[in-house]
Structures are given as structure tokens and as C-alpha cells.
Amino acid sequence: MLRDFRKKILKSPISVLLPVSGLIILGLSTLFSITATQGQTPPNALSKQIIFMIPALILMSIILLTPRRIIHKYIYLIYGCILIAVTLPFFGEKIAGTYRWINFGLPFGLQPSEIAKWVIVIALARYLSDHNLKIKNIDAIVVPFLIVLFPTMIVLNQPDLGTAFVMIIPVFTMLFWAGSRPIHLFLIIAPFLSVFTAFDILVFSIWAAIMAVVIFLSRLKLWHALGLYFSNIFLGLIFPLMWGSLRSYQQNRLLSLFNPELDPLGVGYQIIQSKIALGSGGFMGKGWGQGTQTHLKFLPVQESDFIVSVIGEELGFLTLLIMLVLFSWLIIKIIRLALDTTDRFSSLVLVGISTIFLTHVFVNCAMTVGMIPVKGLPLPFISYGGSFLLSCFMMVGFVLNFGREKLD
Amino acid sequence: MIGVVVLVHSVLAFRFFQLQVLDFDIYNQRAESNRIRAMSIPAPRGLILDRHGEIIVDNYPTYILYGIGAEIINKKHNYNVISQSTGIDTTVLKKNYQNYYRNRFVPTRLAKDLTINQLSRLEEEKNELSGIIYKQFPERIYNQKIHASHVLGYLKEIDRQSIEKLGEDNQYEYGDLIGWSGIEKNYESSLRGKKGVTYYQVDAFGREAGKIFGQESILPYPGKNTTTTLDVSLQQLLETELRGRRGVGIVSRPETGGILAYVSAPNYNPDLFTGLISNSDWQSVIADTNRPLLDRVANGLYPPGSIFKMVVAIALLEKKIINPQDEIFCAGSYDFYDRSFGCWKPNGHGNTNLEQAIVQSCDVYFYQVIQKIKLDELAEAANQFGFGLETYIDLPSEMKGIMPTQEFMNRLYGRWGWSQGALLNMAIGQGEILVTPLQMARYINMLATKGKTRTLHIVQNKNHNIPEPNISNRSWNLIQKYMSKVVTAPQGTGRRSNPKIPGLKIWGKTGTAENPHGEPHAWYIAYGEKDGEMISVVILLENGGHGGEVATPLARNVFKHYFNSNRTKLAKN
Structure with a gap:
């Protein structure tokens, strides 16, 4: 048995752990800078993060060694459990105005929606690989979307817009991977774009023109094409009415994207301070522990959502570039593994996980540089956050497991 | 798909490059000297006048002292310095800091109603202080001939619940004064004026380092003066007549309905609510069985x-x-x-x-x-x-x-x-x-x-x-x-x-x-x-x-x- 394990580990794509270790070291040294320079005594973000590394590595190893067919067999059950788990926080207390955490009476809460991210991906992978679907038909897309939408809607109500967004993105890449027609995926994304472009009449007109061209080129039946086109236009037109029903903090976040200077002490404050921190870091940074923006606390949520700004301020553009290289190395490696695997289920799991990582990296970095609204998504392996760290290492475990040559 | 990954990372890398290398000078400068702080400038409330134009309620300048949590280096030392130069007890400072504290970056009120003398003595010790700032504040002062307490009403520091009750579009901040009774309440909207805002860039020690480029400060707009139908001399006469008794005196003009004198006895000194009077005086008013706070009229x-x-x-x-x-x-x-x-x-x-x-x-x-x-x-x-x-x-x-x-x-x-x-x-x-x-x-x-x-x-x-x-x-x-x-x-x-x-x-x-x-x-x-x-x-x-x-x-x-x-x-x- 032990020899079996040894073989399993050696056959795993262990090189994935190289970028991961690099990112972990970068994250811990940044947390060290924050806690040490500001004189925070343990338990602080650094000590908690180190302690969380232990269960994270254990879980990663367990997942690495679990036979794939067991994962395949029980994933629907796990999916059912996670649906219940993301509902549980609603029965507990509100923490920071949201129902994201479950309190077990431990000094920290657990966030089931972090785990739900990969559970959805694997459940979806099983569904798509199990069924010999006529994936080219648009109705074959319905069930995969239902699998994703149930947990996503619950998480959206917690409310946690960022996590909900991360949950929904993999379904597109996985369907594409499984062979859906791109036009179908386009039609699913189209309503959202219709809504987002509805802010501006010019942008909306451009979008309407693009949509017309795409639908025309896809050679749909005339009635289908017209129906799809005009229902999208209609959605864009009624959206301004629905805007009023958004929660005001969500409205504020969206609005501050377009003009952060509008409200220098509110939502825009975070983006302004984040940009100042990044920009003042320059090419080489101010030096470890020397970030004035960070240590005078001008930078908000610096341990988690805005940790990139801390790195950028203290260690400079060069380090951020290295960080991005590490991330792209990790993600491209996972996609390569997906391409190499002959087994459809494994391949889909890998694609889903790489999508999750990519979404996190893009949303987090784009937020800190003011390209998209403040979403509150952490950066994998770098940001402080127990549940998220566990989830990330579990995903690495799956990558090691599913990326392996077939053994079981 | 790998292309997408490369594209996303390249976009991010380019944006980082733009911010950190191309715009480095701008942001570096801002980080060096730029700590955005918006400070509201209180608007002087409108005066309240009698029918002949005599001032009943006026404003006079006082100073409020604030401490900024993130910038005070040694609280105890700062409190001692303030206490020595102004005579305010350190326990009062400590208590105020706890009461009004919101977060480390927002100025927290330490003391109010400082005179210009106290302030100038404090200014001499400026090098000993860190994170201590002050701003001018117009306080209410009353005509000494009359009380007219019930009709004038008083101002009160607005609390969090009241701000919430006013809805989103109000300009009140926690600790602002709001008309709580009498004319001050009824004519609050015209008396209060409109607050101004200034944006400061402040260095790490809380010292002002110039204005923010492109952020002009907005000057306060003083409240409207309010002329009442009251007649100070008649009010004074009736207050004197009713002193030491429980009762009411009203003088008005039947043709117009304008009230010349409005006396409810016993009354109280309107200064009671401005913070110039000690807590024990306040307790004696509350405990008085003749109920001076009741407007008998x-x-x-x-x-x-x-x-x-x-x-x-x-x-x-x-x-x-x-x-x-x-x-x-x-x-x-x-x-x-x-x-x-x-x-x-x-x-x-x-x-x-x-x-x-x-x-x-x-x-x-x-x-x-x-x-x-x-x-x-x-x-x-x-x-x-x-x-x-x-x-x-x-x-x-x-x-x-x-x-x-x-x-x-x-x-x-x-x-x-x-x-x-x-x-x-x-x-x-x-x-x-x-x-x-x-x-x-x-x-x-x-x-x-x-x-x-x-x-x-x-x-x-x-x-x-x-x-x-x-x-x-x-x-x-x-x-x-x-x-x-x-x-x-x-x-x-x-x-x-x-x-x-x-x-x-x-x-x-x-x-x-x-x-x-x-x-x-x-x-x-x-x-x-x-x-x-x-x-x-x-x-x-x-x-x-x-x-x-x-x-x-x-x-x-x-x-x-x-x-x-x-x-x-x-x-x-």
C-alpha cells in the first residue's frame, strides 16, 4: 500500500508545486511585512495563515491519494452536502453584514462557499462526461447550468457577488471544452452583456450591432434569430428599471468604477489608495516593510483583497511580474495536463479548476488597478483567508491527482 | 485556451507596468504628501432676532480639539501636554476619545468650547503633539436680558439613530448640533445653513501639507437669520414678574397673532445646553420638582x-x-x-x-x-x-x-x-x-x-x-x-x-x-x-x-x- 502511494506521488505532475510554493512564499512574506511592521502580535494574519497551511497540506495529500473513481462516485453526494452547507450560514449570525461563515465555536468561521467552487466543477465534469450528450444541441446546456445555478443563487443571496461570479464562469469553459457550439455560449452570455451595456446608449448600440452580426453569421432559423435578437434588446431596455432593485452597496461599487474620484471617502477611496500604493512602488518597490500606504493603513483590507497593492508598493513591478509569471505557469500547466489526459472526466475537472484560478487572478488584480468594480475576491495562495487557502490546496490536490497518468 | 491565459496575464502585466513604471512619478508624489482627508467646515447658524432687530441668539467662536488615532504617537503624553496648557483634565480627554471614537483615521473629538487663549497656549506646545488638530466652531450665545428658553429651544448633538431616521440625503454627521426643540427645531432647515468641506493632504504626523490638486474646498453657507415677533423688553418684564413662581405669561397682538412675550416659569438658562455649564447644574435642572423643562405655555x-x-x-x-x-x-x-x-x-x-x-x-x-x-x-x-x-x-x-x-x-x-x-x-x-x-x-x-x-x-x-x-x-x-x-x-x-x-x-x-x-x-x-x-x-x-x-x-x-x-x-x- 505504501509503495502504491509512493508510486502515485511520483507519477503526479509534481512540478505544479513549484509555482504554488513560490506564490505561498510571496504571500507569507507579505503578511509578515504587514504584521511585523505594524506590531501586530499573534494570533495575527500571518500566524493564522501558517497554522492553516497544516490542514491545507494534509487535505491536499488525502485528495492526491484518493482514487479517481471514488471521487467520481461520490461527487453528487458531496454536491448535495455542499448545497446544504452554503445554506447553513443563513441560520447563524450575520458576520460583517453577510451570511458567509459557519461558526463552529472555533476562533475562526468556515466559509462553505469556498469549497463549493471546486465541488461544482467536479459535479459538472461528471455530468458532462457521464452523459453521451448531443452537446451540440442547445437543450444539452440546460442541466449543466442548473447544476451551477443552484449554489450560485444561494451564494449570491449571502450576499457574495464575487464568489458567485467565480462559481458561474467555469461552466462556460467546461461546456466549450466538452464541445458546445460557441454560438450557444454566446447566446447565454449575451443577455448579461445587454444588461451591462445598457448604461450607455452608444455602447449599447455598438453591442446591438455586434450581436446582429454574430447571430446572422451563425445561420440560425429566421424566427429563432429574430426572437433572440429582440429579446436581448428588450432586456437592455428594461434593465435601467431593474437597476433600482440592486442593493445600494452593489450600485455604489459599480458606479465607483466609472468615477472613483466621485466619492473620495467611500468606495472610491479604496481604489484611489490602492492605485497610489501600486504606483508609488515603482519598478523595484519601496523595500520590504517600507510601504507608507500600507503601514499607515491608508490601504484597506490589505491582508486579503488588496494584498497585490502591498506587494506592488513594497516589492515593485518586478515582483508583480514574477507573480504573474508564476500564476500563468500554474494555470497553463493545468491546461496542458487537461490536453494530455485521455480521460474526459479528468480533463474537464482540470479545465474547471484552471478557470477558477484564472478568474480569481484576473478579478483580484483588475480590481486593485481599478479596471473593474471592487468585488472582494482574494488572490490564490497569497491572500490571507483560511477557508480559501484550504480550498486552493484541495484544488492543487485534484490537479496532482487528475493530472497523473492513469494508475487506477 | 492557453492564449486566453496569456492574454489575461499580459493585460494585467501591462496595467501594472502602466501604473508602476509609466505613472510612477505621479503616484509617488501623491503617496509622499497625499493623505486625503475631508474635513467639514461648520456653517454658522442663523441668528434669532426680536421684532426690533435686537439679537436674542448669537454665535461666538470656540474651538474643538480632535485627535486622529492613527497618528497620535503617545496618547498619554499628548493628553498630559493638552491638560497642562488648557487645564482640561486628562480623564475628560480620555473619556471623550472613547465616546466619539469611530475609527483610526477619522478625527475624534477630545474637547470642545476651547477659548482662543487656551488654543494659543496649546499652539506653543505644538512640537510635543502628534495627530492633534483643531477646528473653529461657532457656538450659540444668548441675550443675557432674557431666557426665553422654551420658545427658543435648544440644540443637541445628533445621535446615530436620529441620523438614520433622517434618511440618506441629510448632511448631518455624528456629533453635529441639531435644533431639538422650540424655534431652533421648527426652523432648523433655514437656521442651519450648509456645511462646507475642505480636503487636506496631511503628512504622517497630521500636519497639513497643502490642498489636493483639483479638489477645491466648498465654503460653508451660513444659516438664515430669523426675525421673531418677540419683544425683548416685554419678555424681560414678564420673566422678572414670574420669577420664583410657577405660571405662564403670554403677550400677543390680536390682529396679527404675533407673540410678543412667551414665558413659562420656572425656566432655565439656555446656556445649559451649550456645554458651558457643568454636569451638576444640568442635574439640578433635571431633578427640580417644579419641572423647569416643561413648556407650560x-x-x-x-x-x-x-x-x-x-x-x-x-x-x-x-x-x-x-x-x-x-x-x-x-x-x-x-x-x-x-x-x-x-x-x-x-x-x-x-x-x-x-x-x-x-x-x-x-x-x-x-x-x-x-x-x-x-x-x-x-x-x-x-x-x-x-x-x-x-x-x-x-x-x-x-x-x-x-x-x-x-x-x-x-x-x-x-x-x-x-x-x-x-x-x-x-x-x-x-x-x-x-x-x-x-x-x-x-x-x-x-x-x-x-x-x-x-x-x-x-x-x-x-x-x-x-x-x-x-x-x-x-x-x-x-x-x-x-x-x-x-x-x-x-x-x-x-x-x-x-x-x-x-x-x-x-x-x-x-x-x-x-x-x-x-x-x-x-x-x-x-x-x-x-x-x-x-x-x-x-x-x-x-x-x-x-x-x-x-x-x-x-x-x-x-x-x-x-x-x-x-x-x-x-x-x-
């Missing part, structure tokens, strides 16, 4: 006593139930079934007609005539004079009082629980009837103008008119004639209110209201006219005794002051 409820008799008389005259000449014998008491109702004069008034019944305030006359009408008819007449209804004065709170109807009595005592005997009590303004002194002021103003008076007000009359009662000129004339006799007749109960100024004519009515709290309340309402100039007076002394003896001299002093003073002539010219 608008919120005190009293039986009207004999003053109500004019309502009864008018109701009867209008229904042609009585003939003013008919006489009724008063033997000092009246037996109604098994109950005996006494007259205030135990020896009786003898044969009495309506005129004598009002002038000498005979009760037995009214016990008999009241039996000819129903309670609801009486209530209807009383409502015409505003009893049981709001006066709609421009102040934030007033009581409506009680004018009972048949339905009210049934509800209170049950259908068979009360009898006609209750009506006998009401005929002389006793029993269930309760009025506020403010309603009395409207009542006397209606009697003075034959119903053509305007709504009572301190600043201006807003969208309310008193409906003109449907009363014949004959009744008005008769009642005015009787009220004149109250003052001029040798046995008239109001004769002591006449200052005997040539050309000045006075009409009045006394009241002595029995109540469960001891001695009767003394009432006097009157109006005087000279050369077309008219004012009305309402006096109430709680448990003062006979209205004709104790309340009338106060009214006399008011008339004497008003019609003798040069001020009136000045105002007329």
Missing part, C-alpha cells in the same frame, strides 16, 4: 375656570335661550337634586343678570342657565373658539387640551355614569375641560377682534387660518361690553389690571380654577387698546389663589410697560 393643561363663562354666554345668546336682562337670584349656592353647587362668594350676589354674572363672576347664574342647552351644543361653541383643538403655532409641540362631548363623557364614565350635574361644573370652566395657556391666548384674541384674529406665531404664520366663528355682532358687542365692565366697574374682578393711562381701554376676565393640587390656579386674560394699538395678555399662576387678586397686577404691569414705553411710539413711527 403650549404643553401645560389647566381647567379654565370662570374665563370659560364667555363661551357659555355666547352659546346661550346665539341660541336666544337667555335674555341678558333676565335676573336670577344668587344665594351663594345652588341645589341641583341632591347636590349643592357653591358660588365663589358664599354670601351670594343677590339678583343677578348676565352682565353682573360676568362682571362679578357669579357661578349660580351659570348653574341655572346652562341647564337649557346640551353638552354637545356647548362643545360646538367651545370648538369655535379653538378649545380642544391645536393652535397651529410654529413650535414643534403643543397639547390640544380637552373639550368634552357627550360621546367623550360616555366613553369615560359609561352611558349612565354621568349626569347633567357634570354640565353645571363645565358652565364655570371646571370638571373635565382642560386648556393650554396658548389656547387662552387665541381665545382672548378672538374676543378682542370679534373672531377676526390670525393664527398665533413666533416667526411667521404658515398656511393656517382660524375659521371665523358664526357669531352675531350683537353677542360680540355684549360680551365686549361686559369684559370692559370687569375692569372698570367698582366690583369688577379685573379692576386691579387697569394702569389708568389716559386713552387706554382694557377688557378682561378673571378666573380661579379649582384643582386637585392645592390652592386654585389664578387666571387673567385681557386686551388693551390705545390709539388703535392693541395687545392681549394671558396670565396664569399655578396654585396662585384668586385670579382677580394675584394675576391682574401682572397684566397691569404689562399694559403699563407697553403703552408707556417710548419703544411703542418708535415702532409706530
